[in-house]
Amino acid sequence: MKQPSVHFFTPNSLLLKWEPQISTAIELEMYGFSKIIAESCSNDILEIVPSYHELAVYLTEKANIQDVATKIKNLVVNRNQAELKSLKQRTLTIPVCYEGNFAIDLETVANMHHMNPSEVIRLHTQPVYSVSFLGFLPGFPYVSGLPEKLHTPRRENPRTKIAKGSVGIGGKQTGVYPQESPGGWHIIGNSPLHFFDVQKSPAALLRAGDKILFTSVSIKQYEQIATEVKKGTYELDIKHDD
Numbered sequence: 001m002k003q004p005s006v007h008f009f010t011p012n013s014l015l016l017k018w019e020p021q022i023s024t025a026i027e028l029e030m031y032g033f034s035k036i037i038a039e040s041c042s043n044d045i046l047e048i049v050p051s052y053h054e055l056a057v058y059l060t061e062k063a064n065i066q067d068v069a070t071k072i073k074n075l076v077v078n079r080n081q082a083e084l085k086s087l088k089q090r091t092l093t094i095p096v097c098y099e100g101n102f103a104i105d106l107e108t109v110a111n112m113h114h115m116n117p118s119e120v121i122r123l124h125t126q127p128v129y130s131v132s133f134l135g136f137l138p139g140f141p142y143v144s145g146l147p148e149k150l151h152t153p154r155r156e157n158p159r160t161k162i163a164k165g166s167v168g169i170g171g172k173q174t175g176v177y178p179q180e181s182p183g184g185w186h187i188i189g190n191s192p193l194h195f196f197d198v199q200k201s202p203a204a205l206l207r208a209g210d211k212i213l214f215t216s217v218s219i220k221q222y223e224q225i226a227t228e229v230k231k232g233t234y235e236l237d238i239k240h241d242d
Helices: 022-040 065-077 081-087 106-112 118-126 218-230
Strands: 005-010 013-017 043-048 055-059 090-097 129-135 143-144 159-162 168-169 173-176 181-183 186-190 212-219 237-241
Touching: 005 065, 013 065, 013 143, 022 043, 022 065, 022 129, 043 237, 055 065, 081 186, 090 181, 106 118, 173 237
Parallel strands: 090 212
Antiparallel strands: 005 013, 013 055, 043 055, 090 186, 090 237, 129 143, 129 212, 143 173, 159 181, 168 173, 168 186
């Protein structure tokens, strides 16, 4: 894999660019670099925002952008492959209830694709997805790997309020709303997990490079998991690659 290039983005930000492709290896390396940069330049960093193949590094007003750019370029040249490779990929199993009021657009999506709702659920829970990056809202995962049969245009009229935990489909992607917000994706289910919690470190449940599996649960199972999550006793199924 080629080294990322470092560019001046705005007067107070830098941009690291990888090859323009969607790649799990790039996603993992971006995550690794974001951690290394945050630790090495902690006093100068305001925020680090990843996209598919770019990493935007926003600096504090007091930071010297030239000095930070030099430091990051040195980190790139001297990148520790062992440290980056130690960031093992995770596979998380995410429970989703595709029933009742949790699935307000499930029938609509099914009708658009000339299938029944159970087929939509089967297709949605079939793949191992990849988290490309977080954005739109804190902790909102943009997830690639949605079966082509479920590719669905966004709603013409976005809703002003989407419930926290809602699982939606927008275009070629699927994702989970980490908090209540407006949104234009078709909602086909809801997860009882907390995808963003400022009381935890890291605050976001998911990270770029993660693999996720959606698993269907009943309303009764959903309520039980939600209770355990609230009590802090729920054990999320996370597997780490060897």
